[in-house]
Amino acid sequence: MTDLLWQKAGVETNAKIMKFLAGDDVLLDREFFLHDIAASKAHVEGLANIGVVSAKEMGDLKRELDALAEDFRAGSFVLDERYEDGHSAIEARLTERLGDAGRRVHTGRSRNDQILVATRLWLKEKLASLETHCRAIAHVCLQRAAQPALPLPGYTHLQRAVVSSTAMWFAGFAEGFIDNALRARQTMALIDANPLGTAAGYGVNLPLDRAHTTQALGFGRMQVSPIYAQLSRGKFEMAVLEALSSALLDTRRLAWDLSLFTTAEFNFVSLPAQYTTGSSIMPNKRNPDVVELLRASYATVAASRCEIEQLLSLPSGYQRDLQFSKGSLFHGVTHGLAALELLPDLLAGMQWNESAMRAAIEPAMYATDVAIEQAAAGVPFRDAYKAAAQAAAQAGQGRTPESSLAARTSAGAGHDLRLDVLQHRLDGLSS
The missing domain is CATH 1.20.200.10 (Fumarase/aspartase (Central domain))
Known part of the structure; x- marks a missing residue:
């Protein structure tokens, strides 16, 4: 592992402890590495805006960050156990290539x-x-x-219910x-x-210059x-x-x-x-x-x-x-x-x-249709419900799945799916 960013003079590290601390962090950082590099570029620009790094240093740092990203994509730079994490790998690479300019990149930020x-x-x-x-x-x-x-049979409680x-x-x-x-x-x-x-x-x-990094990285707002x-x-x-x-x-x-x-x-x-x-x-x-x-x-x-x-x-x-x-x-x-x-x-x-x-569509599955029709004709629904329940086996007489669906006129039901409404909602997400 390369020198630790936080290493203090006179303090020895223990390999077992370091392995436990690192875990698989450096491997997981591969997933976030390109985003870390992009954020580092924005940070360098922000440091240049307030005079902490010079215009030349900013250009050098951004060039090397782009090169690191390209090497990572190509597989010529591997984020592995040589580094404590992706953050230290970025700083180590910049310091190796640019010396003091690389050592300045962490100014004002933390891991x-x-x-x-x-x-x-x-x-x-x-x-x-x-x-x-x-x-x-x-x-x-x-x-x-x-x-x-x-x-298609409609189920409630995994029991055949309605058409x-x-x-x-x-x-x-x-x-x-x-x-x-x-x-x-x-x-x-x-x-x-x-x-x-x-x-x-x-x-x-x-x-x-947090406003700059917010804009440069495409964020909608600053986390204040x-x-x-x-x-x-x-x-x-x-x-x-x-x-x-x-x-x-x-x-x-x-x-x-x-x-x-x-x-x-x-x-x-x-x-x-x-x-x-x-x-x-x-x-x-x-x-x-x-x-x-x-x-x-x-x-x-x-x-x-x-x-x-x-x-x-x-x-x-x-x-x-x-x-x-x-x-x-x-x-x-x-x-x-x-x-x-x-x-x-x-x-x-x-x-x-x-x-x-x-x-799989059996006669009893039309019983609800029968009850609703009787209620629409003036029979109190609970009376219509009881009558339909008693004659459920005969509820399908003269009926077909198509007739049942065609009579289902409530919005969203078989006769009136309102697919145009759903399509409009979906299209609205593309705008």
């Missing part, structure tokens, strides 16, 4: 606001991906909802993912705040209070995981439906072959493994959020406990986004089995 700003930039990137995935899922669902509707349709099923998930895209955008607005320049949580005795910058660590990460969890909750319920619908007992849905796998021992099996892991993905993201929440039982100010939040955040976000990315093609490629769905 605390370095990781805060790199994390915020990374989270903004991931939230943009989350919104994109949710919009793509909603788009596919609306496309399929607009296709000719096929009768539904494939169009209603897709429309329900379309609206859910439109809301999830909106939540991603709202969370973006929450975390779009620049903490660079708050240092270790108490500011510094320099007139740092240095103390709140530290208090917000973990809180903002949890907000992103909560937005991601919202999308994965809908994914879990969708995957549960598909897990049931693909069984031989239901036989409503066939999945594209690439979304299934075979058994290692049973030659007859094709298993919906992708769907099952999509169903399980919420647990991974929820566990990441829970781990960060447990770390936040802390007083104000920075505590080293927060280092452990990086691994949880990275694992939860990357896994959750990878799961959502699979959904559009899955939903576009799945096929309905119309004959099996029609066969």
Whole structure:
């Protein structure tokens, strides 16, 4: 490991202790490294604006930061155990190449606001991906909802309840993912705040040009209070995981439906072959493994959020406990986004089995229609309900799934899906 930034003369380091302190931090920093470099460039510009580094030093530092970013992308610079973390790697490289100019780069900042700003930039990137995935899922669902509707049993308590349709099923998930895209955008607005320049949580005795770094890094606003910058660590990460969890909750319920619908007992849905796998021992099996892991993905993201929440039982100010939040955040976000990315093609490629769905619609599923019709004709609803319950087995006489759906005229129901309203909401997110 290179010389430690905080090393004091006469104090020896213990390899086991250092290994415990470092953990996998330097490896995780690979994910944030390019954002750390970008923030370092903005910081150098801010230092030049207040005369702490010269114009020439600024140009040299920015050139070397760009070269470091290119070397990192190309794999010729590897962030590994030689360094305590990504921050020290940047400073070591600049000092090696530029001497005193490299030693000036950390003026007015701490590793605390370095990781805060790199994390915020990374989270903004991931939230943009989350919104994109949710919009793509909603788009596919609306496309399929607009296709000719096929009768589908509607379930409550996993018991056959009323006649539904494939169009209603897709429309329900379309609206859910439109809301999830909106939540991603709202969370973006929450975390779009620049903490660079708050240092270790108490500011510094320099007139740092925080307005410049805010603008240069594309933040919507400055995170003003240095103390709140530290208090917000973990809180903002949890907000992103909560937005991601919202999308994965809908994914879990969708995957549960598909897990049931693909069984031989239901036989409503066939999945594209690439979304299934075979058994290692049973030659007859094709298993919906992708769907099952999509169903399980919420647990991974929820566990990441829970781990960060447990770390936040802390007083104000920075505590080293927060280092452990990086691994949880990275694992939860990357896994959750990878799961959502699979959904559009899955939903576009799945096929309905119309004959099996029609066969599962039994006469009693029209009983609610009968009760509502009698109530509309003037019979008190509770009396109509009792009469329909007693004659449920005969409720389907003269009725078809199509007639039931056509009579369902309440907004959003079978006859009036309002897909145009949902499309308008989705289109509004693109503006």
